[in-house]
Structures are given as structure tokens and as C-alpha cells.
Amino acid sequence: MRALSSWLLLLAFAAACGDRSATPSSSAASSSAATTASSSATGGPAPATSASGSAPDATAVAEAPPKPDDPPRAIDMHVDTPWQVKYKDRPVSLPEGHATMAKLKTGQYGGIVYPIYIPDYLHDSHPTIRDAEEIFDTVESIISEHGDVLHAYTKGPTPPGKVTAYVSIEGAGCFADDISQIDRFIKRGVIFIGPVHWHDSALSTSATGKDKKKRGLTEQGKAFAERVYKNGGIVDVSHMSDRGFADLVPIAERYGAPIVATHSNSRAVADHPRNLTDEQLRIIAKTGGVAGLNFYEKFVREGGGATVDDLAKHALHMIEVAGVDHVGIGSDFDGGTPAKGLEDASKVPALAKALRKAGVSAEDVHKIFSENVKRVIRSREKQRAAASAGGSER
Numbered sequence: 001m002r003a004l005s006s007w008l009l010l011l012a013f014a015a016a017c018g019d020r021s022a023t024p025s026s027s028a029a030s031s032s033a034a035t036t037a038s039s040s041a042t043g044g045p046a047p048a049t050s051a052s053g054s055a056p057d058a059t060a061v062a063e064a065p066p067k068p069d070d071p072p073r074a075i076d077m078h079v080d081t082p083w084q085v086k087y088k089d090r091p092v093s094l095p096e097g098h099a100t101m102a103k104l105k106t107g108q109y110g111g112i113v114y115p116i117y118i119p120d121y122l123h124d125s126h127p128t129i130r131d132a133e134e135i136f137d138t139v140e141s142i143i144s145e146h147g148d149v150l151h152a153y154t155k156g157p158t159p160p161g162k163v164t165a166y167v168s169i170e171g172a173g174c175f176a177d178d179i180s181q182i183d184r185f186i187k188r189g190v191i192f193i194g195p196v197h198w199h200d201s202a203l204s205t206s207a208t209g210k211d212k213k214k215r216g217l218t219e220q221g222k223a224f225a226e227r228v229y230k231n232g233g234i235v236d237v238s239h240m241s242d243r244g245f246a247d248l249v250p251i252a253e254r255y256g257a258p259i260v261a262t263h264s265n266s267r268a269v270a271d272h273p274r275n276l277t278d279e280q281l282r283i284i285a286k287t288g289g290v291a292g293l294n295f296y297e298k299f300v301r302e303g304g305g306a307t308v309d310d311l312a313k314h315a316l317h318m319i320e321v322a323g324v325d326h327v328g329i330g331s332d333f334d335g336g337t338p339a340k341g342l343e344d345a346s347k348v349p350a351l352a353k354a355l356r357k358a359g360v361s362a363e364d365v366h367k368i369f370s371e372n373v374k375r376v377i378r379s380r381e382k383q384r385a386a387a388s389a390g391g392s393e394r
């Protein structure tokens with residue numbers, strides 16, 4: 001383990017979704033507004049056109065579905081490695097952590113979503129779009145450093161055996177400064193976008209925020225969600241308050257977009273505001289979305305001591321309530337302490353084993369590990385390509 005002072009230690013064991021609220025302000029580099037604005041609005045839901053520019057190739061996740069006997073290859077919707085590199089001085093070579101390249105290979109990963117996590121505490125609680133850009137650069141540096149293992153989703157079909165690397169945003173409150181800036185982030189490859197992290201933001205209240213009972217999405221937050229959907233992105237509800245979630249539903253439905261919680265479990269199984277209610281799970285299913293099983297011990301079992309079998313209980317409940325087509329994986333590796341038996345990415349096959357032991361079929365394990373999230377990403381590719389093509393003409 002790294003030698004860390006006490007508050008750093010606290011952080012290291014708090015999930016990306018864990019309580020970072022005690023975090024002191026980090027070095028406040030002077031912020032500057034993002035300069036390469038692409039403020040042109042895209043239209044409403046657009047017809048499909050051919051992809052252009054940096055729009056992801058639609059075949060990137062279109063490989064043949066796995067056979068039941070194939071080893072499940074997880075597409076993990078939330079791995080916090082970029083945060084460790086950007087803010088915790090972990091070398092980009094990733095010699096340690098929950099998700100080193102060796103561990104991804106041992107765990108037979110098929111895909112990994114790296115969040116651009118924008119901490120609430122930057123610049124005295126005013127993170128900027130410039131911060132988002134810098135963290136995006138960190139994400140890209142990780143992907144290019146490990147080009148022998150990782151393959152950027154935006155670069156077309158993933159060669160066999162490589163791990164597709166996707167990008168998300170966690171804590172997009174700074175985009176309230178200029179919501180049009182999200183366009184170019186989506187064009188550059190961002191897929192899932194969470195408007196909020198641990199604290200309420202200018203876009204939405206948080207599941208763990210002060211005002212979560214009073215309000216949900218702000219007016220700007222609603223406009224932001226519209227903008228995300230118009231560009232073919234997907235709003236991530238994982239850290240949103242219940243009211244924010246409820247406010248998002250009609251907007252997602254208007255765009256025919258799936259509601260996705262990249263890393264959230266079941267609140268009926270473990271009562272934590274970061275987990276999803278049964279009603280929310282049913283809405284996720286109705287929109288064709290997915291909820292990713294989070295390995296962070298505090299979200300798996302109240303009071304701690306969580307094991308992989310406890311996580312399987314979440315999976316079974318989520319399958320029962322939402323259906324097996326709407327459960328995925330969002331480990332939160334490199335964010336917090338995982339449940340026992342799932343200590344790092346190399347152990348992920350243990351989840352497949354626990355699910356099989358609990359009665360989930362091999363075919364359904366493939367759905368949970370990879371096929372459901374592939375479907376969700378594919379469902380927005382035409383819209384992404386159309387928005388990207390439209391934008392490039394302006």
C-alpha cells in the first residue's frame with residue numbers, strides 16, 4: 001500500500017462513490033475557461049447518417065455474442081484508475097492498484113469504462129471544465145500507454161483479445177458554466193455522463209447531497225440532460241438523488257434513451273442512498289437501460305463484511321425486479337474497498353462463479369457481464385454518429 005497521510009488514507013478507502021466529503025481543497029491551480037468551444041446546438045433526435053470525424057465505429061461492440069461456454073468477459077462500467085493517476089500520484093504505467101493490465105488480463109476483461117471524475121472539492125468547490133479536460137487527457141494517456149492491452153472505443157473495432165476502453169464523466173457540475181461544452185466531450189468519445197457526484201451540483205442534487213429531498217434536476221440540469229441525449233450520450237444516474245432521477249425520466253423517454261446507473265446496487269438488499277429502489281430498477285428496465293453491480297463493500301452490505309456472495313444477492317434481486325437484461329457490472333475498482341472475493345480485477349471471474357452457483361444460467365451471466373452494456377452503448381451509436389456528422393458541418 002502507498003504511504004499516505006491520514007486524510008489521504010481516508011480517501012483511498014472511500015469509493016468514487018464513497019464519502020470524499022471530508023476532502024480538503026486540492027492545490028487550486030488557477031482555472032481558466034475552456035477555449036475550444038463548439039457551441040453549435042444539435043437538433044432533436046436525429047436520423048442516422050454515416051459516421052464521420054471521431055464518431056465511434058458502430059462495429060466496435062458488434063462482435064458475435066459469446067457462446068454459453070465461453071469465459072465471461074466483463075465490460076466494467078466504472079473503474080476509477082484515472083483518479084488515482086491524476087490525483088494520487090500513481091504512475092501511468094499502473095504498477096499497482098485494483099485494475100493493472102495484468103489483472104485485467106487475468107480477469108479476462110472485455111471492456112473498461114474510465115471515468116473523468118471531477119472531484120467536488122477542486123478550487124474551493126468550483127471545479128471547472130478545464131479540470132474535466134485535464135482528466136480526459138489523463139484517461140487518454142492511460143489508454144495510449146497501455147496500447148498493447150487497451151483499445152480506445154473511438155478507434156473502431158477492438159482486435160480480438162484486447163480490452164475496449166470507454167470514457168465517462170462522473171460529477172459534471174462544472175458544465176453548468178456552459179452546457180454546450182459537453183458536445184465536444186461526447187464527440188471525443190465520452191458515453192456515460194453523471195451530472196453530480198457526492199455533493200449537490202449546479203445541475204442536480206446528489207443521492208448523498210444536502211438538498212436531495214427538496215429538489216432534483218435544476219433547469220440547467222434538465223437542459224444539460226437534453227443536450228447529452230441530443231448528442232447521443234447517456235446520462236448516468238448513479239450519484240443522482242431520487243428526485244433528480246424522477247426528473248430525468250420524462251427527458252430520457254422523450255429521446256428514447258436508456259436510463260443507466262453505471263455503478264449502483266439494490267437499496268432493498270442494502271439500504272444506502274447510492275443504491276437503487278425497486279421502482280427505479282423497473283424504470284431502468286422499461287427504458288432498456290442497465291444498472292451496474294458495484295463491488296464497494298459499503299454498498300454491498302450494510303455494516304461491512306461484504307462478500308462476493310452478498311453481491312450475488314443484489315444481482316438476484318435486480319434480476320427479479322428489473323429482468324436479467326438490465327443488470328451489468330460497475331465495480332468501482334480503484335475507488336473503494338471491494339467485497340471479499342472480488343479484491344481486484346483479476347478476481348472478477350469469481351462473480352461469474354457465484355452467479356452460476358446462485359442459479360443464474362451461463363447465458364444470463366454473459367448478459368450481465370457484457371451483452372447488456374453492449375446493447376445500451378449500441379442503442380445510441382446512430383444518434384452519436386448523426387450528432388457528430390451534423391456538428392462537423394457547422
Ligand SMILES: [Zn+2]
Binds near residue numbers: 015016018
Ligand atoms: Zn461513483
